[in-house]
Amino acid sequence: MATTSDFERMLRSAALRVTRPRVAVLGAVDAHPHADTDTIIAAVRRHLPKVSHQAVYDSLHTLTEAGLVRRIQPNGSLARYEARVGDNHHHVVCRSCGAIADADCAVGAAPCLTASDDRGYSIDEAEVIYWGLCPDCSTPRDS
Amino acid sequence: MATTSDFERMLRSAALRVTRPRVAVLGAVDAHPHADTDTIIAAVRRHLPKVSHQAVYDSLHTLTEAGLVRRIQPNGSLARYEARVGDNHHHVVCRSCGAIADADCAVGAAPCLTASDDRGYSIDEAEVIYWGLCPDCSTPRDS
DNA sequence: GTCATAATCTTGAATGAGTCAAGAAAACGG
DNA sequence: CCGTTTTCTTGACTCATTCAAGATTATGAC
Structure with missing residues (x-):
């Protein structure tokens, strides 16, 4: 599992200043894959109760631009x-409950990268994005 | 090119009531592929100046649910x-200007439909969605 | 360690796409 | 033509995200 100093190193190698909010945001995103902004804010505040939502938004933007997180x-x-960035994986989304799971790509490292006509x-x-039903939603049990 | 009666027929075969706003929305979406809601509202009002934005939102939802348009x-x-629905085509989006173009799928009718691990x-x-630069943005001419 | 400077964070207000709700109007089957 | 049901109009409202101004903080140089 990634530690605080790992996150600090990631920030430094991306030429970003190391601030407590950024480290906490990076940790929260790492710990809660596919979380929305509210969830991330809540997770960050568990460690740093006083961070503003704005700091989280800013950090997410900065980290996204630096390629450390993916939106x-x-x-x-x-x-x-x-x-999880840089490995070109994809996502499966449940039409019913909205759950998201990772899906590795079927065809090599950077697949599907060729449209038949790239215009x-x-x-x-x-x-x-694969759309479908997650295991829970596809086996309807009327309770 | 599709005519008003074509749209009426489409609505009827989807078991939807044929209303002026719906016909106009269908026409506007057909005439402006990849348009955002504001553009569609504007296009609709060129024919029916009095439609409310709400009617357009409602129509778009209904038409999307019926599978007549795709969001x-x-x-x-x-x-x-x-x-353009039912042919499983994809999209190329320009990172710079946001332009969207259609891209037919490389691999048959319903391609890529198999993730390596569907979880x-x-x-x-x-x-x-293919991300890249459109022809205009990829040949930077400093004028 | 201290300082200067630029980046970042806090606070609080604003934006705006999209939704909600209640009553008026229109579509459709009989 | 009528009644029922769906759809549309009007206008208020929500809430994720952004904007702005001033206070803090990180970082490199001394």
């Missing part, structure tokens, strides 16, 4: 963040 | 709609 936002849901765009990333 | 919402952007989810759709 995802499936149709109609709030912004969510995850610390002249220079593509650098393919983001895939 | 897409790339990271951080507003909700956008398109009338127990029953997947019914794979949504792919």
